Amino acid sequence: MNTSTVLLSLAGGTLIGLAAALVLWTHGRVAGISGIFSGLLGKVAVSPWAAVASPPADLAFRVAFLLGLVAAGLGVTLLLPELLPTSSPSLGIAAIAGVIVGFGTRMGNGCTSGHGICGVSRLAPRSIVATMTFMATGAITVFVMRHMSGGAS
Amino acid sequence: MKRHAPALTALAAGLVFGLGLAVSGMTHPDKVQNFLDFTGGAAWDPSLAFVMAGAIAAYVGLSRLIRRRKAPLFAARFALPTRTDLDPKLIGGSALFGVGWGLGGICPGPAIVDLGSGMASALVFVVAMAAGMVLQRLTAREGAQQSPAVSLHHTPSIEVAHETQT
Numbered sequence: 001m002n003t004s005t006v007l008l009s010l011a012g013g014t015l016i017g018l019a020a021a022l023v024l025w026t027h028g029r030v031a032g033i034s035g036i037f038s039g040l041l042g043k044v045a046v047s048p049w050a051a052v053a054s055p056p057a058d059l060a061f062r063v064a065f066l067l068g069l070v071a072a073g074l075g076v077t078l079l080l081p082e083l084l085p086t087s088s089p090s091l092g093i094a095a096i097a098g099v100i101v102g103f104g105t106r107m108g109n110g111c112t113s114g115h116g117i118c119g120v121s122r123l124a125p126r127s128i129v130a131t132m133t134f135m136a137t138g139a140i141t142v143f144v145m146r147h148m149s150g151g152a153s
Numbered sequence: 154m155k156r157h158a159p160a161l162t163a164l165a166a167g168l169v170f171g172l173g174l175a176v177s178g179m180t181h182p183d184k185v186q187n188f189l190d191f192t193g194g195a196a197w198d199p200s201l202a203f204v205m206a207g208a209i210a211a212y213v214g215l216s217r218l219i220r221r222r223k224a225p226l227f228a229a230r231f232a233l234p235t236r237t238d239l240d241p242k243l244i245g246g247s248a249l250f251g252v253g254w255g256l257g258g259i260c261p262g263p264a265i266v267d268l269g270s271g272m273a274s275a276l277v278f279v280v281a282m283a284a285g286m287v288l289q290r291l292t293a294r295e296g297a298q299q300s301p302a303v304s305l306h307h308t309p310s311i312e313v314a315h316e317t318q319t
Binding site: 005006008009010011012013014015016017018019020021022023024025026027028029030031033034037038041042045057060061062063064065066067068069070071072073074075076077080083084085086087088089090091093094095096097098099100101102103104105106107108109110111112113115116117118119120121122124125126129130131133134135136137138139140141142143145146147 | 159160161162163164165166167168169170171172173174175176177178179180181182183186189190191192193200201202203204205206207208209210211212213215216219220222224225226227228230231232233234236237238239242243244245246247248249250251252253254255256257258259260261262264265266267268269270271272273274275277278279280281282283284285286287288289290293
């Protein structure tokens with residue numbers, strides 16, 4: 001880690017905080033991505049036709065925000081390829097990790113964005129406990145993978 | 154144009170949020186794992202702590218100003234989580250989330266950004282995440298039916314569930 005890494009981290013973090021504040025200012029809600037995503041799943045599952053035919057404000061917000069995230073990924077690929085990840089987990093690991101993340105974030109009502117940024121910023125006790133918990137189990141998981149199982153990751 | 158302002162601001166927020174994730178390196182699974190590797194000695198990468206610090210600093214200041222308003226621009230009221238109790242579901246769910254986060258080095262936001270970058274493992278992750286969410290909902294509903302006492306506190310429908318905390 002060097003100075004430019006720290007500055008990029010701070011700059012990226014500031015953008016994240018600004019975006020979350022924009023969500024609060026315009027829509028009055030928490031920028032929690034697992035919740036925005038699962039709410040969309042729920043609405044489409046409950047009534048796919050109504051969801052498409054007459055998108056209510058809530059659905060429009062969810063779709064637009066998630067499309068913005070996808071557009072950011074696309075934009076980085078086209079315009080800033082040096083920011084692209086240089087590694088990715090195997091498809092098998094991605095599948096297992098995805099199921100656990102999906103299950104866990106709904107059971108615990110949030111992820112790194114909703115609890116880790118928005119909730120911690122509000123000093124919400126639930127979010128502080130959630131953030132300490134997922135940081136701890138994340139660290140334990142990486143420790144076990146890297147230092148106890150022969151470095152498979 | 155005005156009619157589309159809510160959706161356009163949401164799109165802009167998603168775009169800025171995603172760019173922030175990309176600029177800060179949160180979209181790099183190996184970097185996230187290097188951050189979580191507290192015991193990794195020289196390999197430990199603390200830089201993601203600065204991402205959180207930057208995000209919280211920006212959000213704390215701005216959200217205080219914003220909360221002075223009576224209502225957000227495009228909604229009748231602020232809809233923020235109000236629960237303060239610590240229950241086993243919160244801790245168990247967060248613990249599980251951490252395991253998945255460490256395993257793949259991906260959390261939901263970066264997964265969707267990486268999906269936009271065309272990363273195959275991000276596509277698999279997002280589909281699997283949706284499956285995990287559905288699975289959680291199904292098992293939670295079953296648990297609620299088995300014990301009526303719990304169902305009083307359990308959010309009864311999908312419509313309500315997402316309002317509690319995102």
